[in-house]
Amino acid sequence: MPVKMEATKQQTGITHTKAAANVEYAAGHKNMAQLIQLRWIAVVGQIIAIGTVILGFDVKLPTVPMLEVLACLIAFNIASQLRWHEHREVTNGELFLALLVDVASLTAQLYLSGGTTNPFAFVYLLQVILSAVLLEAWSTWTIVAITITCLDGLALFAKPLALPLDHARGIGSLYVQGMLLCFALIAALLVVFISRIMRNLRAGDAQLADLRQRAAEEEHIVRMGLLASGAAHELGTPLATLSVILGDWKRMPEFSKNAELIEEIGEMQTQLLRCKSIVSGILLSAGEARGELSAKTTIKHFLDELAAEWLASRPVQTFAYQNRIVHDLPVVFDSALKQTICNLLDNALEASPQWLSLEATRDGDTLNVLVSDAGPGFAPGMLAQLGKPYQSTKGRPGGGLGLFLVVNVARTLGGSVTARNRAEGGAAVQLSLPLAAIALPPQEERVDE
Missing domain, CATH: 1.10.287 (Helix Hairpins)
Known part of the structure; x- marks a missing residue:
């Protein structure tokens, strides 16, 4: 048995490691989507800027080469959108490559439009800040080194932009106006996209914290099982x-x-x-003799038999059982589910020996089991901590493990547990499970028929 439990712990650890990796990949996918959106904004902005400079200020630019660079950027963004729509796993290296493409595109456009004399050369800062937020340390410093090298190259090899040197005019200077526009653009984009990226990162951290909590709870369950x-x-x-x-x-x-x-x-x-x-x-x-005692049944028969067996061995005065399932479904008998529902009934019985009820309903593909009692109900603090171990009003060592196990079994089966206090007094706990978790596979249904 210790060997079985150790294997279960190892399997649980592997499952949570995979889940944590999935959370990180999901955050990376959302961040890549933000970069794709930012690139579309850059495309539109470049088109507007080229048209405004040529038509509004009569500044001569190599339009055809600049549009070719823009076409390459559009093609890369379309390819990125198609790829990351299908593939959800995004690594640091792939984010790094995407930012390198953005740096290369910006460098080519600046080289064709004045190099460092172009006031939009400061857009490099946008790439650097995004890399600091999105990438690992070595990738960020690589982006810093590459952008500095690009600026040096532009200062050495790019032809200056043919703008009048009228800095003395202050705000009336075309170069100063370009700098102000560049600053406003960078500031606005950083506020919008850094906020979104940080929201993604916080959501990922919250999911990882939840996974760590689940791992700790499941390890606790494994120890209890042992x-x-x-x-x-x-x-x-x-x-x-x-x-x-x-x-x-x-x-x-x-x-x-x-x-x-x-x-x-x-x-x-x-x-x-x-x-x-x-x-x-x-x-x-615990996994012993499972094959000997497993049986095929239907959800209505399973619940009817469970209710009758529980009532026969418990000293409850009034037990109101209602099985409202109209469309029955073949299922596999599950001892864990049976014990889960019995735990709910036992908790209700301790709180209300005079009366309790069990109501079963089917809502589409979801099984709902509602257990109600006429006891004192839940304290507000307990409702907030539902499913945490040792949260109990019974005042005895080890109390609160019943609901803890119920919540974890439900979560393992893909379901949920909710609790509330009834307006007429007492408490109500509802167990909701997807029927697919216990339904008989279609192949076995056909064999039985």
Whole structure:
């Protein structure tokens, strides 16, 4: 059994590592989408700038080569959009390459339009800041070195832009106006896109924190499973001994002549059988004898049988059971799901021994199981911490594990658990599960038919 539990822990670790990688890839995909949007803005901005400078200020530019560079940038952006629409995994190297293309395109346009005398040469800062936010440290410093080299090359080899040297005019200077426009453009783009990128990063961090919390909770469940399985093995021998002793007592003359004692022995044997059933259920949930006890059934029969079995062994005064499932569905009997619903009922029974209800409904492809009671309800703080271990109002060591296990089993099956306080008093806990998690595969349905 320790070997099985260790394997389960290793598998859980692998699953969460993959999930963490998926979160990082998702954040990278969103950041790549932001770069693609920014590149479309750059394309539109360059078209407007070239047209304005040529037509509005009568500045002569090599229009054809500049439009060729712009066409290459458009082609690269269309290819990027098609590729990243299909592939969601984006690495640091791919983001680095995308920014290098942007730097190369900007360098080519500046070389054709005045080099460092073009006031839009400061757009390099946009690439540097984006790299600092998006890339690893070595990639960012590489972008810094490349942009400095490009600026040096432009200062050495590019032909100056034919603008009047009228800096003394201040705001009336065409160069100063270009610088102000460049600053406003960079500032606006940085505010918009850095805000979006940081939102993506924060969302990714929140998802990673949630995954770490789940990993810790599932490791806790694995440890509990190990202890429960070990306890079940250890309890097997004393339970068998008690069964033999009770059988001997029943046949002894001293007891057989006393009807009251015989009745009590019979009750003890009944409770002993229940203990053995619980132990068998623990071993089943731990993975032992699963193949022997699994069975095919329907969701209505599964719930009807569960409700009848639970009611037969619990001292509840009034149990209102309503199975509102109209369209039945073949399912595979799941001991974990059975124990989950029983945990909900047991918690409700402890809070409200006089009355509780179980209502089952089907909403499309979702199974909803609602357990209600007439007890004191949940404290506001408990509703906020629903599903956390050891959150309980019962005041005993180990309390709160029932709902903790319910929430984690539901999450493993792709479902959810919600809780609320009823207006008429008491609490209501709803378990929602996708039927696909327990539905019988179509191939097996056809074989059975």
